[in-house]
Amino acid sequence: MSAHALLTPLEPTGSLTVEKVLSVRHWNEHLFSFTVTRPPSFRFRSGEFVMIGLMGDNGKPLLRAYSVASPSWAEELEFLSIKVEDGPLTSKLQQVKEGDEIFLGRKPTGTLVADALLPGRRLFLFGTGTGLAPWMSIIRDPDIYDRYEQVVVVHSVRKVSDLAYREELDNKLAGDPLVEDFAATQLHYIPTVTREPFHTSGRIDALIADGTIFAGAPERPQKFDPEHDRVMLCGSMAMIKETAALLDGQGFTEGSNANPGEYVIERAFVG
Structure with a gap:
């Protein structure tokens, strides 16, 4: 001590x-x-x-x-x-x-939970920096793989060393007794680094625009579909505002615990 x-x-x-x-x-x-x-x-x-x-x-x-x-x-x-x-x-x-x-x-709370989303097929988890934290919770919960056929984690950071949990995510949570079998086929991890050389370097809006985020499942639609796709956003204000505006423009509605929708953000963090 x-x-x-x-x-x-x-x-x-x-x-x-x-x-x-x-x-x-x-x-x-x-x-x-x-x-x-x-x-x-x-x-x-x-x-x-x-x-x-x-x-x-x-x-x-x-x-x-x-x-x-x-x-x-x-x-x-x-x-x-x-x-x-x-x-x-x-x-x-x-x-x-x-x-x-x-x-x-003593009282946890928040809207970045599966209950705040309508049922769907694909779940996209977009995070910048420490915005990865809630996704590490969600993707290690077996329930999420019952709710969605595919779970896509997109993590955008400035430096390669900022990619916390990269090894665990690259290995699709291998060794996790509760979810490794689900994650092996349903989890897709896309790290991107904006200020150092890396195999993926676009910001999240660029990866949406060029289709990178859809690469893990070529048999599924290569664009957002509000009927079947669900999205969670956590991280920088700029990313959240840009992505939420894009989703709004494509017919998505923001959800909450009281009124589930097609995407959610954490209002307590963004004001």
């Missing part, structure tokens, strides 16, 4: 539990993921987010919304985060080590 965890033990509140950090993985100089203990009472749907945080300098919990990157059945909770040198929370969070404590909100 690190010194600061020993010096300042956290206390649970009515809305927050205190959990232990189990592991930390630094992907590069500005991206890391970590796992924490999961309270027995904590229930969530794959794709939801929750508030997590540390004690702020003012003696009050400093919290931010983070998508859970682990599936709903997992015994541990996993999160993916950027490192911001002067970020109020991430400047501290990036220093956590195994054995440290963090705050975890």
